[in-house]
Amino acid sequence: MIRFEHIVKRYGQKTVLDGVSAVIPTGKITSLIGPNGAGKSTLLSIMCRLLKQEEGKVFLNDRELNEYGNKELAKKLSILKQSNNLDLKLTVRDLVSFGRFPYSNGRMKQEDWQKVEEAMAFCEITDLQDTYIDELSGGQRQRAFISMTMAQDTDYLLLDEPLNNLDMKHSVQVMKMLRRLVDELGKTVVIVIHEINFAAQYSDHIIAMKEGAICYDDDAGQVIQGHVLEDIFEMPFEIIERNNKKICNYFNL
């Protein structure tokens, strides 16, 4: 379980997070939504210690995040940001095998390679294992990175805008894969996501943020309502229900 209490983060004079608290439900997909500059990515980075908060605490399994060693934390929680250098000539297999680093320290055992094979198979990139990552399409590359975090074998996976620059087909593929991670392997996934319909279709839980504060924190069904979304994004929304699925329309209203 990830829990954070009264997180405050400032960049110079500007307060980006103003005392936010919440609990991330285990074994579910939680989406962080909200307008640009709401503090979603900052919160995600603080949850995994990439950024330091000014005030407040983050707890992982009821133990404070700062008490974990680097290697120890890397076995429990992984994060994918968009800032990775994609210019490197590494094969998919090399990349996925780096996910074992917290366990192997670079000396890969049979068991580590086994995990690498499983992770590649799960993400359906085994065929691409000898391809350099700079030759992959956006969707394939995203799958390769997620496969690396699978090899890392953590219970928690945090992703910062995993659908950035992906077309619809690849976005759906990635979201379905995350769904399988949760449903089949019992992992806990937290994503920062902009496209509200992907959040509506694939997440269990939604935390909505606005101006450095959490304004809604509830089941996806409760947040995906016209008046709630209008309040978060300050624009009109129309919710279309079809086959028990909610589709948000915000065009030409």
Next chain:
Amino acid sequence: MARTGFKHIGIYIVSLGAALVLVWLSFFIGVKDIRFADLWSDGDKLSVFLISRVPRTLSLVLTGAGLSIAGFIMQQLSQNRFVAPSTAGTLQAAKMGILFSVILIPGATLLNKMLFSMAFTLSASILFMFMIRHIRFRSATFIPLVGILFGNILEAISTFFAYKNNIVQNTQQWLLGDFSSVIQGQYEAVYLILPVVFLGYLYADRFTIAGMGESFAKNLGLSYGAIVGLGLISVSLVVSAIVVSVGAIPFVGLIVPNIVSMLFGDNLRRTLPITAMAGAILLLACDIIGRLIVFPYEIPIGVMIGMLGGIIFLFIILRRSK
């Protein structure tokens, strides 16, 4: 591992073979005609061989290997293909260190020079890393331009102090790499490159991972700051050892890692032996050609590398910008 491993072993053997042939040629090409059989019969020739030829050849090999690995490490840490000792002010800082050791300590020993040079290169590297972290406009060619500018500023400061102390001519020589004066007793600092090569191999994965970015490295539980620190210390050690003992050699740290990356990828654990050997081969070949074309005179290796390196560098830029 098995798939690519096989191909790599073949390449290791071929490049090792090429390097050994060049080492042999370097041993036996020179103004004094020495043959292999002479080493046992002619004491005079044996001493020329041991005092001049062997040190020259070994320092060529170590310099080539060291600069290539240093270049690779710098490119990973800065996440930029065009950053190398010659485009990040590192060479100029090494020279500045030697200058200040000579000014501050009359009769400075090799060790004094080495330590000063290292302190200056390390500080300059840290400053350079700090600058590029705070540049918003991170285009591939902009960063090395900043580095070259930085190097020129250091150079200008050095020239000012050299001028004040009437040693401008000496300092100019330090930046002209030359192996013809390498003899026993004056080149041994280049052996400091050996531990860096070893360390490079030990930390190969960490340097590669650091090249993917800070958040990537931290996600895998690595201490990014420690890797950067270790990398910069290694680079400073290699560059200072080389500048102190043979002078500055341009382009090697820039072109060798780029060519190896294009052909064999960026996984340092696999490419480090090839990178090291390619650097040694390049320097040996340039030095031997320089010794032969105006025999019995020599063209300095800096000129040879400058010409060849410039052409190869142009090719790399054109290819990378595609």
